[in-house]
Amino acid sequence: MFNKETEYALRGLVYIKLQNLKNRRPGTTEIAKEIEAPQFYTAKILQRLVRAGFLRSLKGKGGGFFFDPDKPDLQLIKLISATEGDKSYSSCGFGLKHCDNDKPCPLHEKYAVIRDSINKLISDETVQSLAEKVYKKELNLR
Amino acid sequence: MFNKETEYALRGLVYIKLQNLKNRRPGTTEIAKEIEAPQFYTAKILQRLVRAGFLRSLKGKGGGFFFDPDKPDLQLIKLISATEGDKSYSSCGFGLKHCDNDKPCPLHEKYAVIRDSINKLISDETVQSLAEKVYKKELNLR
């Protein structure tokens, strides 16, 4: 489904939000361990997300990552656009340069429906909504 | 959706089948041009598909690629398994090592449905069924 960078970003952010709910600000070592991802690579990815404005961080003792409570929830589609580019789920499944209803490829009829449902999923769900599910239903992050 | 190799393989095979329907056996130069793919890379991919037994080829004058009429239609899922590995559409959308109904990730509930519909699509459709659609409805390969 997603590439590694997106996976680590997604799992990492959900873990951070989950800890924020418990009034904690986890650091890279803890995060990487909990989501079973390479520590330094995860750190680099989180850095980028901070620079992109999705997330905040604090250096030094007691530091770590956290979400700005004043910001709106982060839709997965925003995250994916940042990590994989914004045409991930708009392009043709057959590999044509553009998906065009009027000049469809032989996959279009069935694929377009699926693509729409993926877009709905990643627009409806947010890092926060996933963290809530994990919290309430005691789901897994690894 | 798919990686480049799978895309070129898919478009190439559909083009070959389409030409076979017209009693022609296209070669690598023609195929690559018609599907707008890199010529030598396409040639290499087709070689692999021949070795994998999906396709046949003839060298020399009048040679080219063609499907064995006695073989059953080639499901897209078989092709994708060969090019991308067989766990492409069975793994967890959140990146967990295994997708498990009993220990679901927070994406599972909605993602599993979509994944099922992808699996249905690539099981139902075959290279031949796509070629038929292109033939009957005069659809696009590029």
Add this chain to the structure above:
DNA sequence: TTATTAAAGGACAATATGGTCTTTTTGTAT
């Protein structure tokens, strides 16, 4: 103020994917 902690930054390496080109082999037509 100083020691400590943790993120930021950046160099570097490994691997996978995507792509090009040349030579060899094999089949066909003449």
Add this chain to the structure above:
DNA sequence: ATACAAAAAGACCATATTGTCCTTTAATAA
């Protein structure tokens, strides 16, 4: 038999992705 055409084979290169590690910066606590 010979020339030619086209796939097969394989060396090689480019780029993107994934991953590691070391140094610097900034924040906190003592």
